[in-house]
Amino acid sequence: xxxxxxxxxxxxxxxxxxxxxxxxxxxxxxxxxxxxxxxxxxxxxxxxxxxxxxxxxxxxxxxxxxxxxxx
Amino acid sequence: xxxxxxxxxxxxxxxxxxxxxxxxxxxxxxxxxxxxxxxxxxxxxxxxxxxxxxxxxxxxxxxxxxxxxxxxxxxxxxxxxxxxxxxxxxxxxxxxxxxxxxxxxxxxxxxxxxxxxxxxxxxxxxxxxxxxxxxxxxxxxxxxxxxxxxxxxxxxxxxxxxxxxxxxxxxxxxxxxxxxxxxxxxxxxxxxxxxxxxxxxxxxxxxxxxxxxxxxxxxxxxxxxxxxxxxxxxxxxxxxxxxxxxxxxxxxxxxxxxxxxxxxxxxxxxxxxxxxxxxxxxxxxxxxxxxxxxxxxxxxxxxxxxxxxxxxxxxxxxxxxxxxxxxxxxxxxxxxxxxxxxxxxxxxxxx
Numbered sequence: 001x002x003x004x005x006x007x008x009x010x011x012x013x014x015x016x017x018x019x020x021x022x023x024x025x026x027x028x029x030x031x032x033x034x035x036x037x038x039x040x041x042x043x044x045x046x047x048x049x050x051x052x053x054x055x056x057x058x059x060x061x062x063x064x065x066x067x068x069x070x071x
Numbered sequence: 072x073x074x075x076x077x078x079x080x081x082x083x084x085x086x087x088x089x090x091x092x093x094x095x096x097x098x099x100x101x102x103x104x105x106x107x108x109x110x111x112x113x114x115x116x117x118x119x120x121x122x123x124x125x126x127x128x129x130x131x132x133x134x135x136x137x138x139x140x141x142x143x144x145x146x147x148x149x150x151x152x153x154x155x156x157x158x159x160x161x162x163x164x165x166x167x168x169x170x171x172x173x174x175x176x177x178x179x180x181x182x183x184x185x186x187x188x189x190x191x192x193x194x195x196x197x198x199x200x201x202x203x204x205x206x207x208x209x210x211x212x213x214x215x216x217x218x219x220x221x222x223x224x225x226x227x228x229x230x231x232x233x234x235x236x237x238x239x240x241x242x243x244x245x246x247x248x249x250x251x252x253x254x255x256x257x258x259x260x261x262x263x264x265x266x267x268x269x270x271x272x273x274x275x276x277x278x279x280x281x282x283x284x285x286x287x288x289x290x291x292x293x294x295x296x297x298x299x300x301x302x303x304x305x306x307x308x309x310x311x312x313x314x315x316x317x318x319x320x321x322x323x324x325x326x327x328x329x330x331x332x333x334x335x336x337x338x339x340x341x342x343x344x345x346x347x348x349x350x351x352x353x354x355x356x357x358x359x360x361x362x363x364x365x366x367x368x369x370x371x372x373x374x375x376x377x378x379x380x381x382x383x384x385x386x387x388x389x390x391x392x393x394x395x396x397x398x399x400x401x402x403x404x405x406x407x408x409x410x411x412x413x414x415x416x417x418x419x420x421x422x
Contacts, residue, residue, distance in 0.1 A: 013368070016364060019365070037357070051356060057328075
Protein backbone atom coordinates (compact mmCIF):
# COMPACT_ATOMS: atom_id res chain seq x y z
CA UNK A 1 0.00 0.00 0.00
CA UNK A 2 0.95 3.62 -0.44
CA UNK A 3 2.88 4.75 2.64
CA UNK A 4 2.89 8.43 1.75
CA UNK A 5 -0.07 10.57 2.75
CA UNK A 6 -2.08 11.33 -0.39
CA UNK A 7 -1.75 14.86 -1.57
CA UNK A 8 -5.00 16.58 -2.40
CA UNK A 9 -5.51 19.40 -4.82
CA UNK A 10 -8.24 21.67 -6.09
CA UNK A 11 -7.89 22.74 -9.69
CA UNK A 12 -9.58 26.06 -10.38
CA UNK A 13 -10.82 25.68 -13.95
CA UNK A 14 -11.20 28.96 -15.86
CA UNK A 15 -14.92 29.61 -16.53
CA UNK A 16 -15.65 26.19 -15.07
CA UNK A 17 -15.85 24.00 -11.98
CA UNK A 18 -13.42 23.15 -9.21
CA UNK A 19 -11.80 19.79 -9.82
CA UNK A 20 -11.05 18.13 -6.49
CA UNK A 21 -8.56 15.30 -6.55
CA UNK A 22 -6.86 13.23 -3.89
CA UNK A 23 -7.85 12.28 -0.37
CA UNK A 24 -10.86 14.24 0.86
CA UNK A 25 -14.33 13.91 2.32
CA UNK A 26 -17.38 15.62 0.92
CA UNK A 27 -19.91 16.14 3.72
CA UNK A 28 -23.08 18.05 4.54
CA UNK A 29 -22.96 20.72 7.30
CA UNK A 30 -23.97 18.04 9.82
CA UNK A 31 -21.17 15.78 8.68
CA UNK A 32 -23.19 13.31 6.61
CA UNK A 33 -21.31 12.07 3.55
CA UNK A 34 -22.57 13.50 0.25
CA UNK A 35 -23.23 10.60 -2.16
CA UNK A 36 -20.13 10.26 -4.29
CA UNK A 37 -19.40 7.76 -7.04
CA UNK A 38 -15.93 8.77 -8.20
CA UNK A 39 -12.54 9.60 -6.81
CA UNK A 40 -12.06 12.90 -8.63
CA UNK A 41 -15.06 15.21 -8.68
CA UNK A 42 -16.02 18.49 -10.33
CA UNK A 43 -17.79 20.89 -7.94
CA UNK A 44 -20.21 23.44 -9.35
CA UNK A 45 -18.94 26.99 -9.21
CA UNK A 46 -21.52 28.79 -11.37
CA UNK A 47 -24.54 27.86 -9.24
CA UNK A 48 -26.58 26.60 -12.19
CA UNK A 49 -25.88 22.86 -12.03
CA UNK A 50 -28.89 20.57 -11.71
CA UNK A 51 -26.82 18.02 -9.76
CA UNK A 52 -25.16 20.26 -7.15
CA UNK A 53 -22.74 20.07 -5.50
CA UNK A 54 -21.41 18.48 -8.66
CA UNK A 55 -20.90 20.16 -12.02
CA UNK A 56 -23.09 19.13 -14.95
CA UNK A 57 -21.57 21.41 -17.57
CA UNK A 58 -24.32 24.04 -17.39
CA UNK A 59 -21.72 26.79 -16.88
CA UNK A 60 -21.07 26.56 -20.62
CA UNK A 61 -24.70 27.27 -21.50
CA UNK A 62 -24.98 30.29 -19.19
CA UNK A 63 -21.60 31.65 -20.32
CA UNK A 64 -20.30 31.66 -16.77
CA UNK A 65 -17.06 33.64 -16.52
CA UNK A 66 -14.48 33.61 -13.75
CA UNK A 67 -11.95 36.33 -13.18
CA UNK A 68 -8.70 35.58 -14.92
CA UNK A 69 -6.16 34.48 -12.31
CA UNK A 70 -3.89 37.34 -11.33
CA UNK A 71 -0.23 36.64 -11.85
CA UNK B 72 -18.90 -10.93 -31.70
CA UNK B 73 -20.41 -12.99 -34.50
CA UNK B 74 -19.17 -12.37 -38.02
CA UNK B 75 -21.73 -9.94 -39.46
CA UNK B 76 -23.47 -10.35 -42.81
CA UNK B 77 -21.28 -9.21 -45.71
CA UNK B 78 -22.26 -5.94 -47.41
CA UNK B 79 -20.44 -6.24 -50.70
CA UNK B 80 -17.49 -7.83 -52.51
CA UNK B 81 -14.74 -6.64 -50.13
CA UNK B 82 -16.36 -7.80 -46.89
CA UNK B 83 -17.33 -11.06 -48.63
CA UNK B 84 -13.70 -11.57 -49.63
CA UNK B 85 -12.52 -10.80 -46.07
CA UNK B 86 -14.91 -13.30 -44.51
CA UNK B 87 -13.72 -15.94 -47.00
CA UNK B 88 -10.17 -15.33 -45.76
CA UNK B 89 -11.15 -15.50 -42.09
CA UNK B 90 -12.73 -18.95 -42.52
CA UNK B 91 -9.21 -20.37 -42.83
CA UNK B 92 -6.19 -20.26 -40.56
CA UNK B 93 -3.38 -17.80 -41.36
CA UNK B 94 -0.96 -19.29 -43.83
CA UNK B 95 -3.50 -21.79 -45.15
CA UNK B 96 -5.35 -20.10 -47.96
CA UNK B 97 -3.27 -18.00 -50.28
CA UNK B 98 -6.01 -17.95 -52.89
CA UNK B 99 -8.59 -16.28 -50.62
CA UNK B 100 -6.04 -13.65 -49.55
CA UNK B 101 -5.11 -12.94 -53.13
CA UNK B 102 -8.78 -12.56 -53.97
CA UNK B 103 -9.18 -10.12 -51.07
CA UNK B 104 -6.26 -7.95 -52.21
CA UNK B 105 -7.56 -8.02 -55.78
CA UNK B 106 -11.05 -7.03 -54.67
CA UNK B 107 -9.78 -4.16 -52.53
CA UNK B 108 -7.59 -2.91 -55.39
CA UNK B 109 -10.55 -3.04 -57.77
CA UNK B 110 -13.09 -1.52 -55.40
CA UNK B 111 -11.15 1.35 -53.80
CA UNK B 112 -10.81 3.59 -56.88
CA UNK B 113 -14.58 3.38 -57.42
CA UNK B 114 -15.35 4.55 -53.90
CA UNK B 115 -16.45 8.16 -53.88
CA UNK B 116 -17.52 8.36 -50.26
CA UNK B 117 -15.62 5.92 -48.07
CA UNK B 118 -17.23 7.26 -44.87
CA UNK B 119 -20.63 6.21 -46.21
CA UNK B 120 -19.49 2.99 -47.92
CA UNK B 121 -21.17 0.02 -46.21
CA UNK B 122 -18.87 -2.60 -47.65
CA UNK B 123 -15.60 -0.83 -46.78
CA UNK B 124 -16.67 0.42 -43.35
CA UNK B 125 -17.82 -3.07 -42.37
CA UNK B 126 -14.53 -4.51 -43.64
CA UNK B 127 -12.54 -2.00 -41.59
CA UNK B 128 -14.76 -2.59 -38.57
CA UNK B 129 -14.10 -6.34 -38.67
CA UNK B 130 -10.36 -5.86 -39.27
CA UNK B 131 -10.22 -3.60 -36.22
CA UNK B 132 -12.30 -6.04 -34.22
CA UNK B 133 -9.41 -8.52 -34.45
CA UNK B 134 -7.55 -6.11 -32.11
CA UNK B 135 -10.40 -5.95 -29.60
CA UNK B 136 -12.34 -9.05 -28.56
CA UNK B 137 -12.12 -10.82 -31.92
CA UNK B 138 -14.67 -12.47 -34.17
CA UNK B 139 -16.37 -15.76 -33.33
CA UNK B 140 -14.76 -18.73 -35.06
CA UNK B 141 -11.83 -16.65 -36.36
CA UNK B 142 -8.29 -17.61 -35.32
CA UNK B 143 -6.64 -15.10 -32.97
CA UNK B 144 -3.47 -15.40 -35.11
CA UNK B 145 -5.10 -13.27 -37.78
CA UNK B 146 -4.67 -10.16 -35.62
CA UNK B 147 -1.08 -9.60 -36.71
CA UNK B 148 -1.12 -11.40 -40.06
CA UNK B 149 0.87 -9.03 -42.29
CA UNK B 150 -1.47 -9.56 -45.26
CA UNK B 151 -4.46 -8.34 -43.25
CA UNK B 152 -2.53 -5.43 -41.74
CA UNK B 153 -1.70 -4.48 -45.32
CA UNK B 154 -5.40 -4.55 -46.29
CA UNK B 155 -6.24 -2.46 -43.25
CA UNK B 156 -3.63 0.12 -44.19
CA UNK B 157 -4.88 0.29 -47.77
CA UNK B 158 -8.35 1.11 -46.43
CA UNK B 159 -7.10 3.41 -43.68
CA UNK B 160 -5.27 5.68 -46.09
CA UNK B 161 -8.31 6.89 -48.06
CA UNK B 162 -10.43 6.75 -44.87
CA UNK B 163 -8.03 9.10 -43.07
CA UNK B 164 -7.91 11.38 -46.12
CA UNK B 165 -11.72 11.56 -46.19
CA UNK B 166 -11.78 12.26 -42.45
CA UNK B 167 -9.23 15.05 -42.83
CA UNK B 168 -11.32 16.61 -45.56
CA UNK B 169 -14.55 16.34 -43.55
CA UNK B 170 -12.79 17.58 -40.42
CA UNK B 171 -11.38 20.62 -42.23
CA UNK B 172 -14.88 21.49 -43.45
CA UNK B 173 -16.26 21.12 -39.91
CA UNK B 174 -13.45 23.23 -38.46
CA UNK B 175 -14.01 26.18 -40.79
CA UNK B 176 -12.03 29.21 -39.69
CA UNK B 177 -10.35 28.41 -36.41
CA UNK B 178 -8.70 31.00 -34.22
CA UNK B 179 -5.56 29.18 -33.19
CA UNK B 180 -3.26 30.17 -30.36
CA UNK B 181 0.07 31.28 -31.82
CA UNK B 182 2.82 28.68 -31.67
CA UNK B 183 5.26 28.20 -30.05
CA UNK B 184 4.48 27.94 -26.38
CA UNK B 185 0.80 27.04 -26.55
CA UNK B 186 -0.44 26.43 -23.01
CA UNK B 187 -2.71 23.58 -22.01
CA UNK B 188 -5.42 26.06 -21.02
CA UNK B 189 -5.23 27.66 -24.47
CA UNK B 190 -5.71 24.24 -26.06
CA UNK B 191 -8.68 23.60 -23.78
CA UNK B 192 -10.13 26.99 -24.76
CA UNK B 193 -9.95 26.14 -28.46
CA UNK B 194 -11.57 22.75 -27.86
CA UNK B 195 -14.33 24.18 -25.63
CA UNK B 196 -14.91 26.80 -28.33
CA UNK B 197 -15.29 24.09 -30.96
CA UNK B 198 -17.65 22.09 -28.77
CA UNK B 199 -19.79 25.16 -28.13
CA UNK B 200 -20.38 25.86 -31.77
CA UNK B 201 -21.29 22.28 -32.66
CA UNK B 202 -24.73 23.27 -33.85
CA UNK B 203 -25.77 20.20 -35.80
CA UNK B 204 -29.36 18.99 -35.69
CA UNK B 205 -30.15 18.35 -32.06
CA UNK B 206 -30.72 14.65 -31.71
CA UNK B 207 -30.67 15.01 -27.93
CA UNK B 208 -33.54 17.51 -27.90
CA UNK B 209 -35.57 15.26 -30.20
CA UNK B 210 -34.90 12.25 -27.95
CA UNK B 211 -35.92 14.29 -24.90
CA UNK B 212 -39.20 15.57 -26.32
CA UNK B 213 -40.48 13.49 -29.19
CA UNK B 214 -38.80 10.14 -29.81
CA UNK B 215 -41.12 7.13 -29.81
CA UNK B 216 -40.17 3.92 -28.00
CA UNK B 217 -39.08 2.44 -31.32
CA UNK B 218 -36.89 5.47 -31.98
CA UNK B 219 -35.33 5.17 -28.52
CA UNK B 220 -34.39 1.60 -29.42
CA UNK B 221 -32.92 2.71 -32.73
CA UNK B 222 -30.92 5.35 -30.86
CA UNK B 223 -29.53 2.70 -28.50
CA UNK B 224 -28.67 0.44 -31.45
CA UNK B 225 -26.55 3.13 -33.13
CA UNK B 226 -24.83 3.91 -29.83
CA UNK B 227 -24.32 0.24 -28.92
CA UNK B 228 -21.65 -0.24 -31.59
CA UNK B 229 -19.32 1.87 -29.47
CA UNK B 230 -20.89 2.05 -26.02
CA UNK B 231 -20.69 -1.73 -25.41
CA UNK B 232 -16.90 -1.34 -25.64
CA UNK B 233 -16.90 2.21 -24.32
CA UNK B 234 -13.40 3.64 -23.66
CA UNK B 235 -11.52 0.75 -25.28
CA UNK B 236 -10.19 2.60 -28.38
CA UNK B 237 -8.68 5.36 -26.23
CA UNK B 238 -7.02 2.83 -23.94
CA UNK B 239 -4.75 1.88 -26.85
CA UNK B 240 -3.23 5.37 -26.52
CA UNK B 241 -2.07 5.00 -22.90
CA UNK B 242 1.37 3.48 -23.61
CA UNK B 243 1.93 6.05 -26.36
CA UNK B 244 1.78 8.93 -23.88
CA UNK B 245 3.89 9.86 -20.89
CA UNK B 246 3.77 12.18 -17.90
CA UNK B 247 0.80 14.51 -17.45
CA UNK B 248 -1.28 13.46 -20.49
CA UNK B 249 -0.79 9.78 -19.61
CA UNK B 250 -1.86 10.30 -15.99
CA UNK B 251 -4.90 12.24 -17.25
CA UNK B 252 -5.95 9.49 -19.64
CA UNK B 253 -5.52 6.81 -16.98
CA UNK B 254 -7.60 8.85 -14.54
CA UNK B 255 -10.42 9.20 -17.08
CA UNK B 256 -10.24 5.58 -18.16
CA UNK B 257 -10.29 4.31 -14.57
CA UNK B 258 -13.59 6.14 -14.16
CA UNK B 259 -14.89 4.82 -17.52
CA UNK B 260 -14.06 1.31 -16.36
CA UNK B 261 -15.99 1.71 -13.13
CA UNK B 262 -13.16 2.52 -10.71
CA UNK B 263 -12.60 -1.19 -10.05
CA UNK B 264 -16.26 -2.17 -9.90
CA UNK B 265 -17.18 -4.16 -13.03
CA UNK B 266 -20.90 -3.46 -12.69
CA UNK B 267 -20.13 0.28 -12.85
CA UNK B 268 -18.15 0.10 -16.07
CA UNK B 269 -19.80 2.41 -18.55
CA UNK B 270 -20.14 -0.42 -21.04
CA UNK B 271 -21.90 -2.48 -18.35
CA UNK B 272 -24.23 0.43 -17.53
CA UNK B 273 -25.09 0.72 -21.22
CA UNK B 274 -25.79 -3.02 -21.43
CA UNK B 275 -28.15 -2.61 -18.46
CA UNK B 276 -30.00 0.15 -20.30
CA UNK B 277 -30.41 -2.11 -23.33
CA UNK B 278 -31.69 -5.00 -21.21
CA UNK B 279 -34.15 -2.59 -19.61
CA UNK B 280 -35.69 -2.08 -23.03
CA UNK B 281 -35.75 -5.81 -23.72
CA UNK B 282 -32.88 -5.60 -26.17
CA UNK B 283 -29.89 -7.84 -26.74
CA UNK B 284 -26.84 -6.54 -24.89
CA UNK B 285 -24.12 -8.78 -26.38
CA UNK B 286 -21.28 -6.91 -28.03
CA UNK B 287 -21.96 -6.46 -31.74
CA UNK B 288 -25.49 -7.90 -31.56
CA UNK B 289 -26.82 -5.08 -33.77
CA UNK B 290 -23.92 -4.50 -36.15
CA UNK B 291 -25.98 -5.78 -39.09
CA UNK B 292 -28.64 -3.15 -38.40
CA UNK B 293 -26.54 0.02 -38.54
CA UNK B 294 -25.51 2.02 -41.62
CA UNK B 295 -21.92 2.69 -42.71
CA UNK B 296 -21.65 6.05 -40.94
CA UNK B 297 -22.40 4.44 -37.54
CA UNK B 298 -19.50 2.06 -38.16
CA UNK B 299 -17.31 4.92 -39.42
CA UNK B 300 -17.85 6.79 -36.13
CA UNK B 301 -16.29 3.83 -34.28
CA UNK B 302 -13.70 3.02 -36.96
CA UNK B 303 -12.22 6.49 -36.68
CA UNK B 304 -11.57 5.91 -32.96
CA UNK B 305 -9.83 2.63 -33.77
CA UNK B 306 -7.80 4.34 -36.49
CA UNK B 307 -6.69 7.04 -34.04
CA UNK B 308 -6.15 4.63 -31.14
CA UNK B 309 -4.18 1.97 -32.99
CA UNK B 310 -1.82 4.30 -34.85
CA UNK B 311 0.74 5.90 -32.57
CA UNK B 312 1.37 8.68 -35.09
CA UNK B 313 -2.27 9.74 -34.51
CA UNK B 314 -1.95 10.00 -30.71
CA UNK B 315 -2.80 13.69 -30.98
CA UNK B 316 -6.02 12.85 -32.78
CA UNK B 317 -7.20 10.30 -30.20
CA UNK B 318 -6.75 12.85 -27.38
CA UNK B 319 -8.64 15.51 -29.37
CA UNK B 320 -11.33 12.94 -30.05
CA UNK B 321 -11.77 12.10 -26.38
CA UNK B 322 -11.75 15.76 -25.36
CA UNK B 323 -14.49 16.79 -27.77
CA UNK B 324 -16.47 13.64 -26.97
CA UNK B 325 -16.47 14.54 -23.28
CA UNK B 326 -17.14 18.22 -23.96
CA UNK B 327 -20.27 17.47 -25.97
CA UNK B 328 -21.66 14.87 -23.60
CA UNK B 329 -23.02 16.17 -20.27
CA UNK B 330 -25.98 18.16 -21.58
CA UNK B 331 -27.02 15.67 -24.31
CA UNK B 332 -26.97 12.87 -21.74
CA UNK B 333 -29.24 14.88 -19.47
CA UNK B 334 -31.68 15.16 -22.38
CA UNK B 335 -31.37 11.47 -23.33
CA UNK B 336 -32.22 10.53 -19.75
CA UNK B 337 -35.27 12.79 -19.93
CA UNK B 338 -36.43 11.01 -23.11
CA UNK B 339 -36.32 7.60 -21.45
CA UNK B 340 -38.04 8.88 -18.29
CA UNK B 341 -40.77 10.35 -20.51
CA UNK B 342 -41.53 6.77 -21.58
CA UNK B 343 -41.76 5.64 -17.95
CA UNK B 344 -38.31 4.08 -17.56
CA UNK B 345 -36.70 4.40 -14.13
CA UNK B 346 -33.11 4.76 -12.96
CA UNK B 347 -32.32 1.18 -13.90
CA UNK B 348 -32.52 2.33 -17.53
CA UNK B 349 -31.48 5.98 -17.15
CA UNK B 350 -28.51 5.39 -14.86
CA UNK B 351 -26.14 5.23 -17.83
CA UNK B 352 -27.19 8.72 -18.95
CA UNK B 353 -27.37 10.19 -15.43
CA UNK B 354 -23.87 8.87 -14.73
CA UNK B 355 -22.53 10.58 -17.84
CA UNK B 356 -23.95 13.97 -16.91
CA UNK B 357 -21.76 13.95 -13.80
CA UNK B 358 -18.76 11.97 -15.06
CA UNK B 359 -18.26 13.89 -18.28
CA UNK B 360 -18.33 17.26 -16.53
CA UNK B 361 -15.22 15.99 -14.73
CA UNK B 362 -13.71 14.29 -17.76
CA UNK B 363 -14.09 17.26 -20.10
CA UNK B 364 -11.83 19.37 -17.88
CA UNK B 365 -9.19 16.65 -17.52
CA UNK B 366 -9.36 15.70 -21.21
CA UNK B 367 -9.17 19.28 -22.45
CA UNK B 368 -6.50 20.62 -20.09
CA UNK B 369 -4.32 17.72 -18.92
CA UNK B 370 -4.74 15.18 -21.74
CA UNK B 371 -4.98 17.15 -24.99
CA UNK B 372 -3.51 20.35 -23.53
CA UNK B 373 -0.75 18.52 -21.69
CA UNK B 374 0.14 16.57 -24.83
CA UNK B 375 0.43 19.76 -26.90
CA UNK B 376 2.63 21.34 -24.22
CA UNK B 377 4.92 18.30 -24.38
CA UNK B 378 4.75 17.88 -28.17
CA UNK B 379 3.68 21.21 -29.70
CA UNK B 380 3.67 19.84 -33.25
CA UNK B 381 0.69 17.63 -32.32
CA UNK B 382 -1.70 20.58 -31.99
CA UNK B 383 -2.93 20.16 -35.57
CA UNK B 384 -3.72 16.48 -35.00
CA UNK B 385 -5.48 17.21 -31.70
CA UNK B 386 -7.75 19.55 -33.63
CA UNK B 387 -8.10 17.01 -36.46
CA UNK B 388 -9.32 14.40 -33.97
CA UNK B 389 -11.77 16.84 -32.42
CA UNK B 390 -13.23 18.12 -35.68
CA UNK B 391 -13.34 14.64 -37.26
CA UNK B 392 -15.74 13.54 -34.50
CA UNK B 393 -17.86 16.64 -35.06
CA UNK B 394 -18.03 15.91 -38.79
CA UNK B 395 -18.84 12.20 -38.57
CA UNK B 396 -21.12 12.32 -35.53
CA UNK B 397 -22.85 15.33 -37.09
CA UNK B 398 -23.44 13.31 -40.24
CA UNK B 399 -24.81 10.41 -38.21
CA UNK B 400 -27.14 12.67 -36.21
CA UNK B 401 -28.35 14.31 -39.43
CA UNK B 402 -29.06 10.89 -40.94
CA UNK B 403 -31.02 9.74 -37.88
CA UNK B 404 -33.03 12.97 -37.65
CA UNK B 405 -33.79 13.01 -41.36
CA UNK B 406 -34.95 9.39 -41.31
CA UNK B 407 -37.21 9.99 -38.34
CA UNK B 408 -38.65 13.22 -39.66
CA UNK B 409 -39.54 11.39 -42.88
CA UNK B 410 -41.36 8.80 -40.78
CA UNK B 411 -38.83 6.09 -41.58
CA UNK B 412 -36.13 4.11 -39.85
CA UNK B 413 -32.51 5.20 -39.44
CA UNK B 414 -31.42 1.56 -39.50
CA UNK B 415 -30.66 -0.54 -42.57
CA UNK B 416 -33.86 -2.45 -41.88
CA UNK B 417 -36.70 -1.44 -39.62
CA UNK B 418 -36.83 -3.24 -36.28
CA UNK B 419 -39.65 -5.75 -35.88
CA UNK B 420 -42.52 -3.93 -34.17
CA UNK B 421 -42.76 -6.56 -31.40
CA UNK B 422 -41.43 -6.03 -27.85
